[in-house]
Amino acid sequence: MPAMGHALPPVATVLAxxxxxxxxxxxxxxDGVWELSITVSGDRGEEVITVTVLV
Structure with a gap:
């Protein structure tokens, strides 16, 4: 939550x-505007995708 200076540790996911x-x-x-940094990794390396969401 960039506007408030909040950040959370990484959240693990489960393959569904x-x-x-x-x-x-x-x-x-x-509630508010959050930025999600999604890390995708594989054989070709790693990429971080950042998206903004309104909660």
Whole structure:
């Protein structure tokens, strides 16, 4: 939550199906605009994708 200076530790995911991952614990602690940094890694390396969401 950049506007409030909040950040949370990384959240682990569980594979729920082909290409479907589910967070295993609460992700958002309050309403507002959050930035999610999603790390994708594989044989070709690692990439971080950042998306903004309104909760």
């Amino acid at each position: 199906g082909p290409g479907v991952f589910v967070a295993t614990r609460e992700v958002f602690t309050m």
